[in-house]
Amino acid sequence: MSRVTDPKDFPTVERLDELTSTRLRQERGEINFLPVGEHATGQGSQYIMASFSYSLMNNNRFSDGSYGVYYGTQDLRTAIEETRHHREEFMRATAEGPMMLSQRVVVVVLNGELHDIRGLKSKLPGLYSPTSYAQSQPFGRKLWDEGSKGIAYDSVRHPKGECAAVFRPSILSHCRQDRQLVYEWDGRRISVIYELQEFLKLKK
Numbered sequence: 001m002s003r004v005t006d007p008k009d010f011p012t013v014e015r016l017d018e019l020t021s022t023r024l025r026q027e028r029g030e031i032n033f034l035p036v037g038e039h040a041t042g043q044g045s046q047y048i049m050a051s052f053s054y055s056l057m058n059n060n061r062f063s064d065g066s067y068g069v070y071y072g073t074q075d076l077r078t079a080i081e082e083t084r085h086h087r088e089e090f091m092r093a094t095a096e097g098p099m100m101l102s103q104r105v106v107v108v109v110l111n112g113e114l115h116d117i118r119g120l121k122s123k124l125p126g127l128y129s130p131t132s133y134a135q136s137q138p139f140g141r142k143l144w145d146e147g148s149k150g151i152a153y154d155s156v157r158h159p160k161g162e163c164a165a166v167f168r169p170s171i172l173s174h175c176r177q178d179r180q181l182v183y184e185w186d187g188r189r190i191s192v193i194y195e196l197q198e199f200l201k202l203k204k
Contacts, residue, residue, distance in 0.1 A: 038168050038169060038170045042173060042174070043173070043174055043175060043176065044106065044108070044174065044175025044176050044177075045169075045175065047104075047106050047108075047175045047177075048070060048108065048169050048172045048175050049169060051068055051069065051070040051071070051169075052067075052068030052069075052070065052169055053068060059133060059137070060133070061133055061136045061137070061140070061156075061165065062136055062137065062139070062140025062143075062144075062151055062165045063137065063140055063141070063144070064137045064141065066141075067144055067167070069140070069150075069165050069166065069167060070150075070165075070166040070169065070172060071163060071164070071165055071166075072108065072110065072163065072164050072166065073155065073161055073162065073163050073164070074161070074162050074163075075161065076105065077158060077161065078155045078157075078158040078160075078161025078162070078163065079105065080181070080193060081155070081157040081158035081161065082155060082156075082157045082158065082161075082163065083103060083183075084157070084183065084190050084193070085157045087101060087103075087183060087185070087190060088185075088189055088190055091185050091190075092188075096185065096187070097187055098184075098185060098186050098187045099185050100182050100183070100184060100185070101182065101183040101184075101185055101190070102180060102181075102182060102183075102196070103180070103181040103182070103183055104177055104180055104181075105177070105178045105179045105180070105181060106175055106176065106177050106178060107175070107176055107178045108172050108173070108174065108175040108176075109172070109173050109174040109175075110164060110166065110171060110172055111171055111173065112149040112150070112166075112168070112170075112171030113149060114148075114149055114150045114151055114152040114164060114166075115143055115148050115149075115150070115151045115152070116151075116152045117151060117152070117153050117154075118152055118153060118154050118162060119154070121154055127139055127153070128153075128154070128156055129156075130156050130157075140165065140167075143167070144167050148167055149166065149167060149168045149171050150164055150165050150166040150167045150168065150171070151164070151165045151167075152164050153165065179195055179196070179197070180195070180196040180197070181193055181194065181195055181196065182194055182195075182196055
């Protein structure tokens, strides 16, 4: 905000964000995209609910944007490869010049039964396409309509990784920030990733 707003206007901009933020409007009960009782509560719930607010109207693997999805992985390496890919896609699409991108790593407890399609890449290639969501989005929509809690699947961006696409925030809890990463975008790709405090470089 400091790059585009005069400091004296911060209170006005913050108030505008409060009035228009999808997440904050959901918290106040002004809008609701989830069944009754499905909101996350307690520690770190704002991080969880952000995925069910800000992802609306954005295409992703298991949603056409009409409902939110919380995506997570079991390990940091997979999380990095998944987020690196999607951040690179966004930066290329908006023709951004070189810059540093701050990425927050959060840890959450998942306690719920998911629809499991792990180990089925060869049988369900359309759900695992690296370039198209034409089959995975209708698949996700059908499960969401049926009340599914989410999907466990193999990572598309990291061969050994596993991911979860969570449809219901109520199965997520105890969310906390673990660390802060920096992604160096060089104008073409994210070439270097390091932890903000330790400056541990993870070269691609």
